[in-house]
Amino acid sequence: MNATRVDEDFTSSVHVYEPHRAGLPRLGPYVRTLWHRRQFAAEMSRSNIRAANTNTFFGQIWLVINPLLLACVYYVLITILRGGDDTDAAERFVHLCAGLFAFYYFSGALTTGASSVVAGGKLLLNMSFPRLLLPLSAVRTAFFRFLPTLLVYIPIHLGFGQPLRWEMLLAPAFLLMLTVFGAGMAMIFATLQVYFRDTSSFLPYFVRMWLYLSPVLWFPEDAPERFESLMIFNPLYSLLGGWTDLLVRGQIPDLSLWIGGIAWAVAAAVVGSLFFMSREREFVVRL
Amino acid sequence: MSAVTTTGPVGKAVQVENVSLTYRTTFERVPTFKTAIVRFGRGERAVKEVEAVQEISFEVPHGTSIGIIGANGAGKSTLMRMIAGILPPTKGRIQVNGRVSTLLALGVGFNAQLSGRENVVLGGLAAGLSRKEIQERYEEIADFAELGEFIDMPMRTYSSGMFQRLAFSVAVHMDPDILLIDEALSAGDAKFKQKAAAKMKDLVTNARTMFLVSHAMGSVKDLCNDALWMHKGKLMMHGEPDEVIAAYSKFLKVGEDAFSLEDL
Numbered sequence: 253m254n255a256t257r258v259d260e261d262f263t264s265s266v267h268v269y270e271p272h273r274a275g276l277p278r279l280g281p282y283v284r285t286l287w288h289r290r291q292f293a294a295e296m297s298r299s300n301i302r303a304a305n306t307n308t309f310f311g312q313i314w315l316v317i318n319p320l321l322l323a324c325v326y327y328v329l330i331t332i333l334r335g336g337d338d339t340d341a342a343e344r345f346v347h348l349c350a351g352l353f354a355f356y357y358f359s360g361a362l363t364t365g366a367s368s369v370v371a372g373g374k375l376l377l378n379m380s381f382p383r384l385l386l387p388l389s390a391v392r393t394a395f396f397r398f399l400p401t402l403l404v405y406i407p408i409h410l411g412f413g414q415p416l417r418w419e420m421l422l423a424p425a426f427l428l429m430l431t432v433f434g435a436g437m438a439m440i441f442a443t444l445q446v447y448f449r450d451t452s453s454f455l456p457y458f459v460r461m462w463l464y465l466s467p468v469l470w471f472p473e474d475a476p477e478r479f480e481s482l483m484i485f486n487p488l489y490s491l492l493g494g495w496t497d498l499l500v501r502g503q504i505p506d507l508s509l510w511i512g513g514i515a516w517a518v519a520a521a522v523v524g525s526l527f528f529m530s531r532e533r534e535f536v537v538r539l
Numbered sequence: 540m541s542a543v544t545t546t547g548p549v550g551k552a553v554q555v556e557n558v559s560l561t562y563r564t565t566f567e568r569v570p571t572f573k574t575a576i577v578r579f580g581r582g583e584r585a586v587k588e589v590e591a592v593q594e595i596s597f598e599v600p601h602g603t604s605i606g607i608i609g610a611n612g613a614g615k616s617t618l619m620r621m622i623a624g625i626l627p628p629t630k631g632r633i634q635v636n637g638r639v640s641t642l643l644a645l646g647v648g649f650n651a652q653l654s655g656r657e658n659v660v661l662g663g664l665a666a667g668l669s670r671k672e673i674q675e676r677y678e679e680i681a682d683f684a685e686l687g688e689f690i691d692m693p694m695r696t697y698s699s700g701m702f703q704r705l706a707f708s709v710a711v712h713m714d715p716d717i718l719l720i721d722e723a724l725s726a727g728d729a730k731f732k733q734k735a736a737a738k739m740k741d742l743v744t745n746a747r748t749m750f751l752v753s754h755a756m757g758s759v760k761d762l763c764n765d766a767l768w769m770h771k772g773k774l775m776m777h778g779e780p781d782e783v784i785a786a787y788s789k790f791l792k793v794g795e796d797a798f799s800l801e802d803l
Contacts, residue, residue, distance in 0.1 A: 269621065269624050269635070270632050291670055293670065296648070299657060300650070302653060302657075337551050377620070377625065379623075379641065379666070380624040381667070409628075433647070517575050536625055
């Protein structure tokens with residue numbers, strides 16, 4: 253063994269493989285290896301972004317065209333649904349864009365994360381690495397696809413006459429919570445999909461339903477009164493509600509939104525990563 | 540077997556002690572709702588156990604190149620995956636001293652939309668190298684694969700031979716202590732095969748350890764100084780390549796029944 257390697261701890265040491273008991277791997281070494289292999293996850297995600305749209309005429313510009321078209325589609329939809337009632341139409345549209353872009357970031361992380369393990373079958377069969385890298389790489393991909401939509405949002409915000417406010421600077425806090433929550437959900441669904449392949453077919457409907465239940469096409473206070481007490485059980489009510497409140501309307505969200513957002517994010521990440529890690533050594537046999 | 544020790548002497552690259560692996564699978568490739576209902580109606584159990592590897596023990600010192608031969612489905616690839624730490628054994632213990640690089644399937648982690656250059660980085664990171672280490676090796680890898688200007692073209696434009704050449708080149712330049720190769724000698728044309736064989740000889744002479752799964756007896760004889768013969772998950776023989784290959788060839792000729800009679 254050559255002693256010059258800095259990362260000897262991880263790659264050039266003694267490995268012992270024994271029958272695993274159901275349950276978690278040792279967390280210390282697992283997290284260290286995960287950290288050590290982060291470049292791999294990053295490169296995997298980067299190459300996926302680069303490889304997507306290589307065959308299309310617009311190429312990477314699709315990252316901007318997509319959110320614009322999406323905003324148009326939903327604007328038409330809510331305009332029709334509201335029957336021409338255009339009070340505060342500008343604010344509504346800006347709110348729609350902010351919510352929709354964030355929601356599509358979340359759903360992108362969720363759906364690509366969910367299929368990451370099953371799609372990475374060949375990699376799983378032939379390489380040994382912490383499997384948690386796969387959903388995390390998918391979340392990174394979703395994040396970098398989301399960044400251009402933020403750039404699209406700025407002209408929309410200004411163009412529809414919304415002022416810049418200092419409260420907007422707090423919005424990334426909710427974005428962070430949304431990311432952590434999305435990563436947790438991606439891990440849960442990635443594990444589920446290994447055992448139950450139909451998950452990928454159910455997921456789009458589940459996501460679409462979630463979109464309508466969340467304050468994206470409507471303002472948080474538009475929720476029918478009898479559902480208002482239940483809204484806190486929808487994680488995206490807190491997460492997207494807080495995000496749009498800060499970004500669009502410049503209001504500091506209620507304390508309940510902050511607490512709800514943080515609680516849901518932490519809960520999803522903890523449950524998701526523990527669930528995933530306790531199952532991941534079985535994945536190879538299940539693929 | 541006498542090879543069962545809990546703490547092996549230093550200098551052993553791989554110690555495999557009484558290792559078994561049992562898959563529990565369903566009869567169907569993919570369990571579906573329909574078959575679940577049918578089975579429930581008949582009161583059948585869905586699980587079937589496949590004993591892919593049974594009670595195998597052996598030790599491999601550093602610097603050995605060991606050939607693994609046997610029919611399809613003998614458990615050769617499963618054994619390699621266990622040594623690589625991909626499949627956890629059901630029973631027994633495997634100790635591996637050193638960095639393992641696997642060449643179990645070619646081009647794992649490669650993205651066909653990207654250029655060869657980008658895939659070298661991706662493949663290297665997948666194998667556990669840092670970006671800097673890959674940069675240091677890049678020239679060597681590209682030279683070895685002999686792709687010329689194709690190295691900057693998307694890999695979907697490659698011929699299958701070129702694809703394999705690059706994949707092989709990435710795997711052997713990872714500077715592993717232990718290299719696991721599954722049928723990779725089929726990569727490329729005759730000229731590249733010779734070059735690949737020379738490279739592997741080179742690795743072995745530099746006191747690397749190599750596991751080579753192959754159906755080509757010639758290359759096992761040529762490259763290996765130790766051999767394992769597996770059949771239906773069991774270790775049939777462990778010894779000099781010439782002897783093991785002779786026994787295996789005889790077994791193939793006379794058939795399984797005759798052999799086991801003679802073995803008794």
